[in-house]
Amino acid sequence: MAFFSKLKDRLFKSSSKLEQGLDAIVEDGGVEEAVTAAQPAPVIPQPDPEPQPVPELPDTPELPEPQPVDPTPAPMPPEAPQPVDPAPPAETGTGRGLLGRLFARPGGATVVRRTLDDDMLEQLEELLIAADMGVDTALRVTANMAEGRIGRKLSTQEIKELLAQEITRIMEPVARPMPLYPKRPQVVLVVGVNGSGKTTTIGKLASQFKAAGKKVVIAAGDTFRAAAVEQLQVWGDRAGVPVLTAPEGSDPASLAFDAMTRAGADGADLLLIDTAGRLQNRADLMEELAKIVRVIRKKDDTAPHNTLLVLDATTGQNAISQVETFQKLADVSGLVMTKLDGTAKGGILVSLADRFGLPIHAIGVGEQIDDLAPFDPQDFAAALTGLDTQA
Numbered sequence: 547m548a549f550f551s552k553l554k555d556r557l558f559k560s561s562s563k564l565e566q567g568l569d570a571i572v573e574d575g576g577v578e579e580a581v582t583a584a585q586p587a588p589v590i591p592q593p594d595p596e597p598q599p600v601p602e603l604p605d606t607p608e609l610p611e612p613q614p615v616d617p618t619p620a621p622m623p624p625e626a627p628q629p630v631d632p633a634p635p636a637e638t639g640t641g642r643g644l645l646g647r648l649f650a651r652p653g654g655a656t657v658v659r660r661t662l663d664d665d666m667l668e669q670l671e672e673l674l675i676a677a678d679m680g681v682d683t684a685l686r687v688t689a690n691m692a693e694g695r696i697g698r699k700l701s702t703q704e705i706k707e708l709l710a711q712e713i714t715r716i717m718e719p720v721a722r723p724m725p726l727y728p729k730r731p732q733v734v735l736v737v738g739v740n741g742s743g744k745t746t747t748i749g750k751l752a753s754q755f756k757a758a759g760k761k762v763v764i765a766a767g768d769t770f771r772a773a774a775v776e777q778l779q780v781w782g783d784r785a786g787v788p789v790l791t792a793p794e795g796s797d798p799a800s801l802a803f804d805a806m807t808r809a810g811a812d813g814a815d816l817l818l819i820d821t822a823g824r825l826q827n828r829a830d831l832m833e834e835l836a837k838i839v840r841v842i843r844k845k846d847d848t849a850p851h852n853t854l855l856v857l858d859a860t861t862g863q864n865a866i867s868q869v870e871t872f873q874k875l876a877d878v879s880g881l882v883m884t885k886l887d888g889t890a891k892g893g894i895l896v897s898l899a900d901r902f903g904l905p906i907h908a909i910g911v912g913e914q915i916d917d918l919a920p921f922d923p924q925d926f927a928a929a930l931t932g933l934d935t936q937a
């Protein structure tokens with residue numbers, strides 16, 4: 547199954563919310579027009595298309611080729627030119643507009659269009675803010691979308707296309723797979739608040755890396771919660787990857803050190819280290835993370851090579867403060883956004899990309915081992931706006 551369809555199905559809550567809102571906005575003051583073969587829907591004037599490279603993201607997630615640890619710029623996957631968007635399709639009475647559906651007649655399809663003005667723009671801003679895009683990002687997206695189009699009549703489908711275009715433009719620079727380095731073991735520190743999906747994500751990543759031929763070791767660094775360790779062991783078993791544990795309450799840094807030794811001795815390519823996520827006592831957590839880093843650097847002064855922050859999409863705008871907090875606690879190098887299935891808050895990703903510009907390596911769309919996918923900006927934008935781009 548193409549990942550796009552899966553994402554679209556699962557992001558239904560976000561897209562349906564946006565979609566219903568867009569229908570209501572367009573129908574509020576919109577005018578029904580006939581669409582005939584002789585009078586196709588007007589083509590939306592496109593801003594100058596500047597071809598931008600996007601990471602190539604196949605259906606089956608693949609890992610990028612190994613890249614040198616230094617220099618600093620994050621290695622990019624092979625790139626492909628962005629396909630030029632075809633002109634938007636003519637809208638017909640079979641579209642989703644309520645009036646369009648009600649008034650559709652055989653041989654005389656209709657579409658509702660509303661003139662883009664300040665009122666409509668304000669309504670669009672409110673809709674995007676309600677979808678958790680954040681005020682600044684919502685204002686930017688609508689302003690860009692409106693540029694050169696004030697006074698033009700737009701249908702829901704045309705607005706979706708314009709919104710999807712803007713969202714894609716914001717997301718493209720951050721859509722980057724987790725970089726892989728020739729360093730062995732490559733140390734990946736996984737941070738995030740409790741319940742954000744760290745354990746699940748580590749299990750999914752381990753499974754994908756293993757499938758890609760990498761030798762993986764997991765370290766259960768949240769030694770304070772026996773349940774967290776057990777859960778990680780279950781995921782390790784599922785992925786077929788060893789999980790190093792330590793007695794409950796023992797020093798996570800000492801486990802990390804042992805894990806470095808074991809991963810080195812085993813010739814592991816990757817060491818994924820889980821960490822605690824208790825934010826109640828930030829000073830303790832900061833010290834704990836700092837100690838883990840200090841200790842693993844005794845083995846490899848370039849480690850950790852990646853620090854992944856796992857965020858739960860259902861927390862909406864709260865994800866912003868989590869990024870700010872963890873950037874202070876650790877040197878966050880990339881994000882994984884979990885639980886994008888079944889949330890109406892998918893817009894938070896746009897807000898995060900716009901605000902922090904941190905790479906989004908992957909998204910979680912379910913609780914199964916294969917429910918982690920590379921982040922594809924176009925698919926995401928289409929799923930978020932409810933845009934039909936594929937059969």
Ligand SMILES: Nc1nc2c(ncn2[C@@H]2O[C@H](COP(=O)(O)OP(=O)(O)OP(=O)(O)O)[C@@H](O)[C@H]2O)c(=O)[nH]1
Binds near residue numbers: 742768823
């Ligand atoms: N629907 C959905 N659920 C997810 C996803 N990722 C994780 N979960 C669920 O979220 C819950 C918490 O996930 P964990 O992986 O245990 O989170 P954690 O950050 O390790 O939490 P602690 O062990 O408490 O530190 C579990 O019930 C997971 O099944 C996802 O992408 N989609």
